[in-house]
Amino acid sequence: MTDLSYVRTEMLPERDPPISTSGVIGWIRANLFDGISNSVLTIASLAFIYWVLSHFIPWFWSPTWNGSSLGNCREMIGAAGKEGGACWGVINERWPQILFGFYPEELRWRPILAFVLMFVALIPILFNMISRRWNWFLLALVLFAAVSFVGSGVIAVLVQIVLAVTMAYVGWQIVTTKGADRADQIKAGAKRLPNPLLFSAAFVFIMPWLLWGGTIWTPLAAAFGFGVGWGAFRLVSPKFGDLAGLILGVVTTFVWWLVLTGPVASGLNGVLPVGLEPVQSRNFGGLLLSVTIGVVAISVSLPLGIVLALGRQSDLMLVKWMSVGFIEFIRGVPLITLLFVASFLLNVFMPPGTNFDIILRVIIMATLFSAAYIAEVVRGGLAALPKGQYEAADALGLDYWKAQRLIIMPQALKISIPGIVSTFIGLFKDTTLVSIIGLLDPIGLSNSIRADTAWNGVVWELYGFIAFLFFILTFSMSRYSMYLERRLRTDHR
Amino acid sequence: MKRTVILGALTAAGFAAGAASAATLDDVKARGTLNCGVATGVPGFAAPDSSGEWAGFDVAVCRAVAAATLGDPSAVEFVPTTGKTRFTALASGEVDMLARNTTWTFSRDVDLKFEFVGVNYYDGQGFMVPKELGVSSAKELDGATVCIQTGTTTELNLADYFRVNGMSYEPVPIETNAEAQQQYLAGACDVYTTDASGLAATRATFEVPTDHAILPEIISKEPLGPLVRHGDNEWGDIVRWTLNALIAAEEYGVTSANIDEMLGGTDNPEINRLLGTEGNLGEMFGLESDWAVHAIKVGGNYGEIFARHIGEDTPIGLARGLNAQYRDGGILYAPPFR
Structure with missing residues (x-):
């Protein structure tokens, strides 16, 4: 027998993959130059990108940040030996105006504080990743910063001390007790900090007070309206049923707000005047106006839209037809028409002297508009749920509201997230339509800024800056919706 | 049924609006500010500066009227209006007067029920x-x-x-x-x-x-001028004669620089009547006797306002042309103060 073997007995040493299929080159080959047509497309796209950037970057990179007028900018660009370029002086001079409009300069800490507090208030609603203790710590920190920034005198120092002690105490707890130990303590019956959602609820009344100022009794009296409504509900529902209680509760709340809040607040203010300097709605402008309209409309239209979506599916004839009528009417009308109604018709119909705030009118119209769309988006989510879910809820013996709260809505809303967020982004961008009825949002202000003879003729810089501001806000909303979808994903994809 | 009640209430409110808007001057005085409709931005005529202060040729008229009625040129709430919203804003009482590049035409005067009180700029x-x-x-x-x-x-x-x-x-x-x-x-x-x-x-x-x-x-022909609502002639008179006072001041050589000197009395009785040192013109429409002094002191006479906002030394660089005094070949011609 010869010592021949046809099977290799030892392994060949591993070799690197060919350079053309691995690393950067491999990626480029696989993704950009895979075949003739793809190569052509890649080269054409690169040429296009180069063409755009070669025009944009020299324009953008312009030494005109300190320009005092368009002519001055042109001199600067000429001195730098460039053909043309952006005139950033206008942004340098006017960015506070684009952000705040005519809001008094010395009071601008208020919208800023409201904006920051909004995030503190939103964190427990939007994210569930930080603990109660962190949330209260954050709130104390923001308030501390605000007081150190604007406060002065003995009271400010006292408030600072209280906040500092709170922060130190909560911070010490956070550092010393680990999350897991804390969970054990709570199980053992340790006292927890109050739910941060309390602050979120209070913020609904704090925000308008910070923005518009006035006596502190107005938001307090308005908040008390909910108490009045709740009281009426508790009083009536045992005798006449939940529906009657609900209706009466809502009615008494509105009556309280429309009729009694004003006198009560002014009466209390007469006894103990505490408040902030009032700011007229007319002084709101710029991004502040867009964000105010957007935030209020978004946060009110979501619950309203859910109620409308449920109403549309209701078995009660009246509720159903009212919901359908409302949704179809609002969706059948362009937003700009509603804004014109807010601006003109209400103006003419209301007796003179009744100063029904124009921003409030616009907010109401934007809210109704968005609520109608949200209702349809949520209805889409409801329709996507298998019938078995409803039946299972019934089989468990849950009543209507419990079934909605525990079984139907969590699933329907999860399905509707992309649609809801698109509607909100659309609504936020639509706030720029108010420039047509003479409110000076960023777009309206850009026109006013151009009316300054120094900046007449500046177009792209202003629009670019406004687009940038809107992009930051809408892009964050869109990223948040994607985060939320990931967080709530329960399937095993 | 419910709807008719609401509509009825709205209609009644509408009638009340028509009836209650009679005494604009009283409203302005009670409020302490003049609500003046201006453009959202027209170079030289109305524009906010970087600190939010409105300035311009039309804005100057608002300030003059505020100074004449309230004695304070800064007691003005400027309400920015667009071409679409301006007339409703005025008709509904949201603003007391409109000074916003508005061409005086027959239908606006008659059909829309406004009163153009004069012309502050003859355009074309x-x-x-x-x-x-x-x-x-x-x-x-x-x-x-x-x-x-x-x-x-x-x-x-x-x-x-x-x-x-x-x-x-x-x-x-x-x-x-x-x-x-x-x-x-x-x-x-x-x-x-x-x-x-x-x-x-x-x-x-x-x-x-x-x-x-x-x-x-x-x-x-584009005669641009301030306008007020029909139905309150006293208020219309105030706005009209404030504008006339600015124009007349230029004609008589009263400027923001020499007005204090002229208040001491001049040989020209027309100037004395205009400045209120003689006669009781202010009293006739319910204002102080020195109403015109306040109005002129804000930004000077018509010529000074013109030169500051749209004149030949500004970037806009408009010549006086038709907007010169009648003696200088223009058509500005203020009726006598008598």
């Missing part, structure tokens, strides 16, 4: 063309593409002018002046037409203004 529609086109007269514009703002009187004037002269044109409809500038500079149209004051302001912003010519023809 003109044409701007690039010099390289070699056009020297609007009569040579046959077949041109024209950038034109929609929904304004300029659109109608343009159609009339070309029809009368047997020419054709192709309109490029645009919404705002800023858009028009871009379109015109990009060559989307051969001609840009709007009020001559607007053309001058626009041309001043171009990189090389001398490459563009404003044609000599003015094809329309």
Whole structure:
């Protein structure tokens, strides 16, 4: 027998993959130059990108940040030996105006504080990743910063001390007790900090007070309206049923707000005047106006839209037809028409002297508009749920509201997230339509800024800056919706 | 049933609105501020500066009226209005007066029930063309593409002018002046037409203004003036005579510089009556005797206001032209203060 073997007995040493299929080159080959047509497309796209950037970057990179007028900018660009370029002086001079409009300069800490507090208030609603203790710590920190920034005198120092002690105490707890130990303590019956959602609820009344100022009794009296409504509900529902209680509760709340809040607040203010300097709605402008309209409309239209979506599916004839009528009417009308109604018709119909705030009118119209769309988006989510879910809820013996709260809505809303967020982004961008009825949002202000003879003729810089501001806000909303979808994903994809 | 009740209430409220708007002066005094409708932004006529203070040729009228009625030129709430919202704002009582580049026309005066109290700027529609086109007269514009703002009187004037002269044109409809500038500079149209004051302001912003010519023809009459609602003649009188006081002050040589000196008494009884040192003109319409002094002190007389905001030394660089005093070849002619 010869010592021949046809099977290799030892392994060949591993070799690197060919350079053309691995690393950067491999990626480029696989993704950009895979075949003739793809190569052509890649080269054409690169040429296009180069063409755009070669025009944009020299324009953008312009030494005109300190320009005092368009002519001055042109001199600067000429001195730098460039053909043309952006005139950033206008942004340098006017960015506070684009952000705040005519809001008094010395009071601008208020919208800023409201904006920051909004995030503190939103964190427990939007994210569930930080603990109660962190949330209260954050709130104390923001308030501390605000007081150190604007406060002065003995009271400010006292408030600072209280906040500092709170922060130190909560911070010490956070550092010393680990999350897991804390969970054990709570199980053992340790006292927890109050739910941060309390602050979120209070913020609904704090925000308008910070923005518009006035006596502190107005938001307090308005908040008390909910108490009045709740009281009426508790009083009536045992005798006449939940529906009657609900209706009466809502009615008494509105009556309280429309009729009694004003006198009560002014009466209390007469006894103990505490408040902030009032700011007229007319002084709101710029991004502040867009964000105010957007935030209020978004946060009110979501619950309203859910109620409308449920109403549309209701078995009660009246509720159903009212919901359908409302949704179809609002969706059948362009937003700009509603804004014109807010601006003109209400103006003419209301007796003179009744100063029904124009921003409030616009907010109401934007809210109704968005609520109608949200209702349809949520209805889409409801329709996507298998019938078995409803039946299972019934089989468990849950009543209507419990079934909605525990079984139907969590699933329907999860399905509707992309649609809801698109509607909100659309609504936020639509706030720029108010420039047509003479409110000076960023777009309206850009026109006013151009009316300054120094900046007449500046177009792209202003629009670019406004687009940038809107992009930051809408892009964050869109990223948040994607985060939320990931967080709530329960399937095993 | 419910709906009819609401509609009835609204109608009643509407009637109440008509009836209650009688004494604007009392409202203004009670409020302590004058609500004045201005444009959201027209170069030289109304614009907020970087700290939010409104300034301009139209704004100066608001300030003068505030000074005359309340003694304080800063007691004005400026309500920015667009071309669409201006008339409702005035009719509904949201503003007490409108000083916003509004052309005085028959239908606005009669049909919309407003009262134009006078003219603070005589404007007219003109044409701007690039010099390289070699056009020297609007009569040579046959077949041109024209950038034109929609929904304004300029659109109608343009159609009339070309029809009368047997020419054709192709309109490029645009919404705002800023858009028009871009379109015109990009060559989307051969001609840009709007009020001559607007053309001058626009041309001043171009990189090389001398490459563009404003044609000599003015094809329309655009008397721009402040206006108030029908139904309160006393208030109309106040606004009218405040404007007249500014114009008369220029005629008589009363300026913000020498007014204090003139208050000591002059040889000219007309000046004395205007400044309230003689007679009781202010009392006649319920104001202080020195109402005109307050109004003139704000920004000076008409000529000073003109020079500061839109005159030849400003970037807008408008000549007085028709807006000179009648003695200087213009048509400004304030009725006597007697």
